[in-house]
Amino acid sequence: MGNKQTIFTDEQLDAYQDCTFFTRKEILRLHGRYHELAPHLVPMDYTDEPDVKLPLALIVNMPELKENPFRNRIVESFSEDGLGNLSFNDFVDMFSVLSEMAPRELKAIYAFKIYDFNVDNYICKEDLEKTLNKLTREELTAEEVNLVCEKAIEEADLDGDNKLSFADFENMISRAPDFLSTFHIRI
Amino acid sequence: MAEQEQSDVHFQRLMSDDGSSCGLMAGSADYLQTESSEQLLRCQTEHEPGGHSQPLGGDRERRGEWVSGEYLPARDWDPNLPLRALPVPMQEKRNTRERRQQQRRSFGCWESWRRSQQIVRRRLGEQVARALWGLQPWRSTLHAIEGKFGVGVKVYFTFLRYLVYINLVHCVFVGGLALMPTLLFGGNTTQGFGHFRGNDSVLDFLLGTGFLERSPVFYGFYAPVPQSSPCLNSPLLFLLGVLSLLVLSCVMVVRRTVIGYKHKWMLGNRYNLHMSYRVFCGWDFCIQDPDSAALKHSFIRNDLRLDLEEERFHLRVSQRTFQQWALLYFLRCNLNFIVLILLAGSFYLVYYASKCSQEEQAHKSPDWMLSLLLQYLPPITITAVNFVLPHLFRRISSFEDYSLTVQVNVTLVRSIFLKLACLGIFLFFLYGQVKHKCWETQFGKEMYKLVMFDFLACGLNALLVAWPRKVLLEKYPSCPLVRVSGKQQFLVPFNVLDLVYNQTVTWVGVFYCPLLPFISVLKLLLVFYIKKFVLFRCCEPAQRMFRGSQSSVLFHFMLLLGLLMAVVALSVNLRMAPSAGCGPFQGRDSVFNVTAVCVDTLPRPGPSIIRYLRSEAFALPLILAEIILLTSYVSQGRANRRAIESLKDMLVMCSADKRFLVKKHSTLLRRHARALKTSVSAGTETDGRPIAMKDPSGFQPVVMRSVSEPCGTACQRLSDR
Numbered sequence: 001m002g003n004k005q006t007i008f009t010d011e012q013l014d015a016y017q018d019c020t021f022f023t024r025k026e027i028l029r030l031h032g033r034y035h036e037l038a039p040h041l042v043p044m045d046y047t048d049e050p051d052v053k054l055p056l057a058l059i060v061n062m063p064e065l066k067e068n069p070f071r072n073r074i075v076e077s078f079s080e081d082g083l084g085n086l087s088f089n090d091f092v093d094m095f096s097v098l099s100e101m102a103p104r105e106l107k108a109i110y111a112f113k114i115y116d117f118n119v120d121n122y123i124c125k126e127d128l129e130k131t132l133n134k135l136t137r138e139e140l141t142a143e144e145v146n147l148v149c150e151k152a153i154e155e156a157d158l159d160g161d162n163k164l165s166f167a168d169f170e171n172m173i174s175r176a177p178d179f180l181s182t183f184h185i186r187i
Numbered sequence: 188m189a190e191q192e193q194s195d196v197h198f199q200r201l202m203s204d205d206g207s208s209c210g211l212m213a214g215s216a217d218y219l220q221t222e223s224s225e226q227l228l229r230c231q232t233e234h235e236p237g238g239h240s241q242p243l244g245g246d247r248e249r250r251g252e253w254v255s256g257e258y259l260p261a262r263d264w265d266p267n268l269p270l271r272a273l274p275v276p277m278q279e280k281r282n283t284r285e286r287r288q289q290q291r292r293s294f295g296c297w298e299s300w301r302r303s304q305q306i307v308r309r310r311l312g313e314q315v316a317r318a319l320w321g322l323q324p325w326r327s328t329l330h331a332i333e334g335k336f337g338v339g340v341k342v343y344f345t346f347l348r349y350l351v352y353i354n355l356v357h358c359v360f361v362g363g364l365a366l367m368p369t370l371l372f373g374g375n376t377t378q379g380f381g382h383f384r385g386n387d388s389v390l391d392f393l394l395g396t397g398f399l400e401r402s403p404v405f406y407g408f409y410a411p412v413p414q415s416s417p418c419l420n421s422p423l424l425f426l427l428g429v430l431s432l433l434v435l436s437c438v439m440v441v442r443r444t445v446i447g448y449k450h451k452w453m454l455g456n457r458y459n460l461h462m463s464y465r466v467f468c469g470w471d472f473c474i475q476d477p478d479s480a481a482l483k484h485s486f487i488r489n490d491l492r493l494d495l496e497e498e499r500f501h502l503r504v505s506q507r508t509f510q511q512w513a514l515l516y517f518l519r520c521n522l523n524f525i526v527l528i529l530l531a532g533s534f535y536l537v538y539y540a541s542k543c544s545q546e547e548q549a550h551k552s553p554d555w556m557l558s559l560l561l562q563y564l565p566p567i568t569i570t571a572v573n574f575v576l577p578h579l580f581r582r583i584s585s586f587e588d589y590s591l592t593v594q595v596n597v598t599l600v601r602s603i604f605l606k607l608a609c610l611g612i613f614l615f616f617l618y619g620q621v622k623h624k625c626w627e628t629q630f631g632k633e634m635y636k637l638v639m640f641d642f643l644a645c646g647l648n649a650l651l652v653a654w655p656r657k658v659l660l661e662k663y664p665s666c667p668l669v670r671v672s673g674k675q676q677f678l679v680p681f682n683v684l685d686l687v688y689n690q691t692v693t694w695v696g697v698f699y700c701p702l703l704p705f706i707s708v709l710k711l712l713l714v715f716y717i718k719k720f721v722l723f724r725c726c727e728p729a730q731r732m733f734r735g736s737q738s739s740v741l742f743h744f745m746l747l748l749g750l751l752m753a754v755v756a757l758s759v760n761l762r763m764a765p766s767a768g769c770g771p772f773q774g775r776d777s778v779f780n781v782t783a784v785c786v787d788t789l790p791r792p793g794p795s796i797i798r799y800l801r802s803e804a805f806a807l808p809l810i811l812a813e814i815i816l817l818t819s820y821v822s823q824g825r826a827n828r829r830a831i832e833s834l835k836d837m838l839v840m841c842s843a844d845k846r847f848l849v850k851k852h853s854t855l856l857r858r859h860a861r862a863l864k865t866s867v868s869a870g871t872e873t874d875g876r877p878i879a880m881k882d883p884s885g886f887q888p889v890v891m892r893s894v895s896e897p898c899g900t901a902c903q904r905l906s907d908r
Contacts, residue, residue, distance in 0.1 A: 019270045019280040067480035068472060080276060089277030096271065098472065101313075109274040115467065128466065135469055136488045148491055151462040151498075158835060159842030169467075178338070178468045185472045 007031055009047050020096035027092065033187065034091050037062070046088065056084025059091070064185050069134035070114055074098075077113040098185040107183050108173045112166050123164040125149050269309075324348065328719065334471065334479045336677065336728045337486055342739050343679045343686075344715070350690055351711050353439060357432050357697065357704035364428030365701050366403055368421045372412045390555065393639060394562060395632035404635070404702045406627040407769035418785040422771035426781060429698045433754060436694070440747050447740035465490055482728060493591065500590050515588060522583050529579065530605060533572040537609050540568035541616040565633070566640035569609045573688070574644075577602040577681050596741070599680050603745050606688045607752055610637075614695065614756050618763075625769040627699045630760075634696025638703065641689055642710045649721050657725040677726045682718065683742050686711075691749030695756050 005028060008016070016027045035042045037058050043050055056075050065071040075084045078094040086094070096102065097110050117127045128149040132140070140148070156164055156172040164172075173179050270280050270287075291299055325348060333341040391397035395405065402408060412421040469487045474480050507515075547561035560567075580601045584594045613633075623629050653675065660669055693707045761779070765772035772778050786797050799805055 015281050015284060018284055019277060021271050063475050067474050067477055069470060093277045097274075101317075103272055106272050106274055111467065131466060135466065135484070136491070137484050139484075139488055140491065144491070144495060147495060147498075148462055148466065152466050155461075156463045158838050160839040161842050161846070172463050173467065176464045176468045178464065182468050182471045182473075 007044060007046050012046070012049075016092065020092055021099045021101040022092070022096060030092055030095060030187070031088065033062075034088055042088075051087065053079075053085040053087045054091075059084070059086055064187055069137075070131075073114045073117065077110060082119070095185065095187050098183070100184050100186070102184075104174065104180055105170075107180070108170045109166075111173065111179075111183060112169045115169075121166070123169060125153060125163070128152060325715070330473070332719075332722065334474060334476070335482070336722065336726075339679050339729075340677055340722065342742070343677075343682050344718075346683055346739070346742055347686060347711060347715055347718075349443075350686060351708060351715075353436055353690070354693065354704045354708045354711065356435065356439075357693075358708060360428050360432045360435075361697070361701050361704055364424045364431075365409060365421075368412060368424055369403070369409050372415075372421070390559065393559065393636075395635045399635075400628065400632075404700060404706075405631045406699045406701070407625050409701070409771045410769070411771050411773070417788045420781070422781045423785055425701075425771045426778065429701075429757075432697065433694065433750070433757070437747075437750055437754075440743060440750055444740060444743040444747055447743060461494055462491075465494065486728075497590050497592075504590075519587050522587055526580065526583060526601060529576060530608070533576060533605065533609065534612050536572060537565065537568050537612050538616060540564040541613055545616075545620060563636060563640060565613055566637045569613065569637070570640060570644045572609060573602075573606055573684075574648075576605055577684070580605075595680060599684070599741065599745075602681065602684050603687070603748065606684060607691065607748065610688070610691065610695070611752065611756075618759065623766075625766050627766060627770050631696060631699030631703075634692055634703065635700050635706075637692050638689065638696070638706060638710065641685070641692070642713070645685070645714055645717055649717050653721045653725045674727045675725055676729045677722050684745070687742070687745045687749050690746060691753055694750055694753035698757055698760065 007028060008031075013024050013027060016022065017024055020027070022030065031046070034054070035044065038054055041054065042052055056072065056079075059065065059075050060071045065074065068074065072084065074094065075086060076082060078090050078097075079086050080090065097106055112123070115127060115131055116123055117130050118124075129145055132145050132148055153162060153164065156168050158168050158171060159165065270284055273280055273283065275283075291302060294302070325344070329341055329344055329348075332344060388397065391399050399405070400407065409421065409425060415421065465487065469490070471483060474483055541564075544562055544564045547558060547564075552558050552561070577598065580598045584598045584601075587594070587597070589597060617630055617633060620626070620629075656669075656672065656675055659666065660674070663669060689707065689710070693703050696703050762777070765775060765778055767773055772781065775781070786794050789797075
């Protein structure tokens with residue numbers, strides 16, 4: 001390539017390129033974005049793989065995530081401790097899954113994790129109510145919320161247990177024509 | 188298999204032991220439910236702590252994964268799946284990558300070279316795909332439109348872009364097969380082109396006379412090239428160009444229609460998944476602007492309210508009394524009668540306008556302005572009728588008490604019928620006038636005038652209707668006119684109808700005005716920017732969302748109708764004898780004379796084979812074969828639908844079985860615990876050896892495996908059948 005970047009070794013960049021949907025340039029740009037979130041915490045030299053994690057509050061203020069009603073859940077789903085502290089690996093992972101080139105199956109797995117608020121591997125009625133309230137900024141009446149949640153579960157629940165398992169969710173999402181075009185973030 | 192049967196038997200024995208104690212537990216069903224789900228959860232969290240799943244070490248690729256209590260089989264991580272599609276954290280992906288690289292090193296020379304070639308090819312393919320995708324025009328504009336006005340409006344602009352692609356393909360065909368041979372080898376016949384003569388004026392561009400008449404725009408330019416072989420001559424290429432153009436557009440439009448329709452229709456009514464789509468796919472994750480976000484929130488809210496309203500509407504419909512139905516049908520009959528009268532009136536207007544225009548062309552009046560107006564009278568009438576009537580239809584359908592989507596569809600159907608029928612009447616009138624020296628060029632001129640006026644109307648609409656209305660709304664909001672017309676909205680269905688109409692005219696006219704696709708491309712490009720201006724400067728986002736993905740199927744279907752009409756019109760036209768003085772087919776009895784001449788000069792088996800293919804002896808078996816094929820597909824589809832239903836029932840039963848067995852298991856555990864407690868409190872043990880409590884988590888895999896296996900093998904048996 002000829003550019004003398006010292007942030008990553010070539011081996012690391014190759015690994016990132018294979019493991020994500022980004023090119024080398026985009027990964028360097030992502031590092032720049034990660035760095036500017038907390039310039040005093042994030043080193044410019046990642047060749048020795050430092051263990052730096054940024055807290056949820058910093059990540060959630062990024063312009064790409066700021067207006068998203070699910071921003072907290074998104075960051076929590078990609079963090080290793082489940083509390084929203086992202087290392088650079090997790091950061092890249094998050095934007096890779098949410099990029100336009102990620103396949104539908106991969107996005108469905110993470111979408112399920114995002115909408116599962118109580119992390120019990122089922123999307124139950126309470127999860128749906130929280131999703132709906134976040135979507136409509138709590139401006140629907142309680143009765144309307146109840147009706148919508150019941151209808152949604154009735155439509156998608158295949159095994160009759162009144163909550164959505166991953167199989168139900170994936171089955172429903174695989175038929176949604178807009179899922180791929182809405183579930184992506186451009187960075 | 189034997190092991191599974193053993194575990195099944197094991198369970199049978201357990202259940203028979205506890206059969207008597209079932210009644211005791213009946214009262215505490217809720218307790219059992221929560222306890223069993225807690226145990227499931229505990230078991231799962233041992234495998235999967237927190238957010239992102241932690242690897243438990245070892246060969247993750249060969250093991251499966253616990254997700255929501257189901258065992259995902261190891262095929263999800265098959266070695267051919269690219270690394271980036273694995274749903275595991277980054278570090279795990281890098282470990283997998285190293286492992287794969289080590290495996291690769293243990294391959295021989297040939298294998299490693301083959302794999303590296305695969306990787307290079309894949310990377311190249313990805314780069315090409317990315318480049319092509321980035322080349323798509325207007326991507327950022329469409330994205331902005333979607334963010335600000337919703338998916339429904341974006342569908343219109345996507346449809347416009349699709350029509351631009353179709354017309355570009357047509358340009359290639361026309362340019363390569365019709366224009367190039369005549370320009371390059373035409374020689375003497377193309378002399379008149381390109382020079383302005385005495386009588387030419389600017390009006391020629393509007394009327395298609397003079398300069399334009401001598402140019403390649405119209406049929407008359409394409410004289411047959413001298414010194415050509417019987418099979419490779421310009422008339423045959425011309426015919427071939429136009430016919431293949433129509434066949435290709437037929438294939439493209441049918442393909443787009445069917446793809447959209449399959450999603451909707453194949454799955455039947457049970458898969459009406461509107462609510463779930465709205466909840467899970469409603470939010471566009473790309474939104475960064477707070478205003479757009481607020482707008483999107485209100486869109487989603489209104490959408491959901493609309494859905495709930497439709498549910499209530501269906502409920503109301505099911506509760507209508509006989510009297511109400513009778514009244515409603517009476518009202519609908521009357522309104523349809525009114526619609527028919529309006530349609531008949533507009534057809535008569537078009538016919539009358541065409542007659543006036545023909546008289547004008549026969550005896551030209553001296554005043555050039557009046558002459559221009561009268562010659563343009565048919566396009567003016569058609570456009571005026573199509574401007575006013577659809578809005579009337581919209582108002583009428585609001586009285587007919589249909590649900591909202593049905594209302595939109597009914598209005599659309601009436602409007603498309605109006606548009607295509609007006610065009611049909613105009614064409615019908617033109618066919619009756621085949622007496623001119625070069626009637627094909629006349630016909631081409633009429634089509635050219637239609638396209639030109641449609642473009643002018645679009646521009647004038649933006650300038651004289653949309654913009655003043657917006658200015659009026661801003662400056663005098665309390666004016667009664669403003670209050671009646673309301674806020675300006677971008678009505679997607681009517682704008683799409685205009686596009687369909689334009690494309691139909693292009694298809695009808697391409698044989699007689701071969702450069703019409705070029706003109707259409709230019710026109711569509713300009714229309715894009717004009718409509719974008721109207722949208723961004725003059726329109727408000729609609730509070731009621733237009734169901735975009737459902738209706739794009741309808742739009743493509745309307746395009747198909749237009750194409751059908753064009754094919755019918757062209758086949759009627761081709762039956763008429765070509766004129767003697769102009770065009771590539773001059774002097775022949777019929778257009779298909781050129782193909783007959785070519786076929787006769789083919790080597791010996793050729794003509795007889797082609798004659799056989801055109802006869803009934805071939806057509807009948809072909810139709811029979813198609814019927815058999817169709818029947819087999821339909822019956823296969825029906826069988827698949829029945830299999831889907833039975834698999835769905837099986838899924839419900841499996842899940843109920845699972846819950847029942849887990850309940851049983853927790854009953855067992857509690858009995859063990861109670862037995863332990865009583866024996867400990869009693870201070871003795873029954874037979875002197877410590878009671879070995881089996882590890883609760885150890886039970887689970889046995890339960891899960893033997894429950895999922897019967898379902899799994901049963902499903903496999905069903906699909907094998």
